[in-house]
Amino acid sequence: MKSKITKWMLAFFMLFFIFQTGTIANADDDDEGVRYERHEHEDEDREYEEDDDEGYYEENTTNYGDGTMYESTPVQSTFWNLWTREISSTTSNTELPFQEAKEVSIELNNTSESFFMIPQNGQLLVPGEKVAKFLGAKSRYYQQSKILELSKGTEELIVRAGTNAAYENMVKTPMPTQSFYYERSVYLPISVISNALGYRVNWDAAKLAIILQEI
Incomplete structure (x- = not known):
């Protein structure tokens, strides 16, 4: 009788040990999966073509990356020729040198070229690739994601059509208004x-032209 009890006790302890070992192994596997998943999400967050770019910088709010939107103090006035790199609430074109979309000359170092410009939300929007070429910068456009990469020397700017978020030297920064795709240009x-590429913007009323100066 005692031998039977001993055998049953040994069998019980062996089953208990096997069960505990399997549980620990499963727990380790779960932890490993969580770590991989976290790293995968971290890698996705590093990509500038992430889906949450659209509407990232909304008026009067700031997204701190945890999915929560916090109120921020709006900038009451901006300048069409200065990139303040702050969230703006300005939506008026009254301070612009002209109000209608048209061809306007840009002058740099006594060289000039005309570009089609579009007034929008207090800003003058220009075709990125064409202006980059005029400035001696490199450009690359990705059709599927509508992303435009611009670079000159050590300076880099990445913009995605349809958003107001730009990456300046890989730092996510708000633009004063959204970019958009029009006539095969961002x-x-x-x-x-x-x-972003190192130039100061001024308006010459006598020439009716935009003058660029190196910063």
């Missing part, structure tokens, strides 16, 4: 592309 504020 249009973005002239202040953004010029200031």
Whole structure:
């Protein structure tokens, strides 16, 4: 009788040990899966073509990356020729040098070229690739994601059509208005592309032209 009890006790302890070992192994596997999943999400967050770019910088709010929108103090006035890199509530074109979309000359170092410009929300939007070429910068456009990459020297600017978020040297930064795709070009504020690549923007009323100066 005692031998039977001993055998049953040994069998019980062996089953208990096997069960506990399997549970620990499963727990380790779960932890490993969580770590991989977290790293995968971290890698996705590093990509500038992420889906949450659209509407990232809404008026009067700031997204701190945890999915929560916090109220922020709006900038009451902006300048069409300065990229303040702050969230703006300005939606008026009254301070612009002209109010209608048209061809306007940009002058740099006594060289000038005409570009089609579109007034929008207090900003003058220009075709990114064409202006980049005029400035001696490199550009690359990705049709599927509607992303425009611009670079000159150590300066880099990445813009996605349909959003108001730009990546300046891989730092996510708000633009004063959304860029958009029009006539095979990504249009973005002239202040953004010029200031990002190292130029100051001024308006010459006598020449009816935009003058760029190296910063």
